[in-house]
Amino acid sequence: MSPNDKKRQADSQIIARWVHEGDRVLDLGCGRGILLEYLQQKKSIYGVGVDIDLGKIISCVKRGVPAYQGDIGAILASFPDDSFDHVILSRTVEHLEDADAILAEGLRVGRHVTVGFVNKGFWINRLNALLHGKRTVNEVYPKPWYESMPSNPFSVAEFETFCDARKIVIENRVYLSGDWLDECRKLPNLLAGYAIYDLSSID
């Protein structure tokens, strides 16, 4: 596994801590199905991936991971309440057109929603913007703006303010430092390169 792959899968082990044996897991923006394959092996979950890209779906088929090619909003709408134990959005929220509505739907369909994202507030990202006026670029997102998916990056502080405003309960949270490996225990909005949340709704 290359260092980039390691970084790309930074949240797998943390998410696995929150997932129980045999849980039902829906991974929105599942990519090649690596996380679900990992969870199938570690926790014997029933997992379903969702992605818009056919190439990613073919990769899921190779891994034996059930996957649905299509729109995240549409597939969420087709599920009744609490269909899954976990709805995962790992580096997906920043690409959503209507993150607010999708997160609300995720909390309806899943008992827990897991969100992982690159912290826009991380000091290197700030410095990049301040000194060079540049967008966030790292090993996982190495491409220049004109070759990338539309992205709406946000910071740890912005996300937590949002959760507060929507009365979303943060059950667990893990901040990772700039290497996305070691945990970051102070000033997360400035020092965390990556953040992962385990969310639920009050009811």
Place this chain on the structure above:
Amino acid sequence: MNDSEQAPIIPEEGEVGFVEYQDFVSKEPFKFVSGGNLPELTLRYETYGHLNAAKDNAILICHALSGDHHCAGVHGIEERKQGWWNFMVGPGKPIDTTRYFVICSNVLGGCQGSTGPGSINPETGKAYQLDFPKLTVQDMVKAQSLLVDHFEIDRLHAVIGGSMGGMQTVQWAIDFPDRVGRYIALACGARHTAQAIAFNDTGRQAIISDPAWQQGSYDPEHGPDQGLAVARMMAHITYLSDVGMESKFGRKRRNADESKEHFEVEFEVESYLRYQGASFVSRFDANSYLYLTKALDRFDLHGPESLDATLSTVTAPGLVVGFTSDWLYPPQGNREIVESLLRLGKHATYAELAMDFGHDSFLVRAPRLYELIQRFLIR
């Protein structure tokens, strides 16, 4: 981000070569869902590859409305046309005949050698014609299960089919969950849309209103050829897409001389469709066409209770593939099968291919379709 750590498997491809059909005859009475009976039935089929000792490597292919049991290879040296899914079936191909034992049978109610309305009723010595029992997709699948019994195969490695074959495939997974290892349904749906029924009925009316139809009791040599040809021409349009037709034919002219007979073939597309109609008549029985299209129109996985209730018996992992340009069985109809299966907590995958060939996209060789089917069968 590609999956470079898993390079695609592209083995040397071969051909199944010369093939011969066989006839399976069941002397037992066959009971239809409608309550009707046949005293006995014949299914014409072809097989490719070898059944292993454990009898667990068989793949059943279900053909579409106008297809038949001949899906790979050629019947003789003079035959130019290969089986209808030749690019998919053969040594080193996704349905790999060095690995799998492949069975494809002509559908019950068909007219390519299996028992259908044109077959002779042994009890009367005359063709069944409209005395043939009401036919459903469930009946087609039940008949195929007899053929699978004949090979003493308890459980198929996979069932695969497109269009009407896709519906049979899903029906297999519903009716025989213990006998289906996995299934792949292409360009199908849980039921016909109003538009699909409308097209089918227009085709049926073309046949029925042909005076030669004679309430279905025509002499096979003098059947309702005009009606059947028009039905086929219209149906064929629904198998293509506007983009596909535009790029294939556009406004290309066959005959530039407008001063000639006013309604002779003028445009290429007219010539193509008339040829399709005429060649269909030579290989298809009009009453079979009526029975099969009606079976498709009545197919409805949403009934009698709900789609979720109907699919609840499925246990095998499934792959459903929709095609963006398919306006006969649009992606949404394919998608809803998988949405239901996922609601039920089943192992199901939905993939959608952006191809310009309309409903017939599943009959066109495309690398991604190739890869999907190959990978899903191997897993």
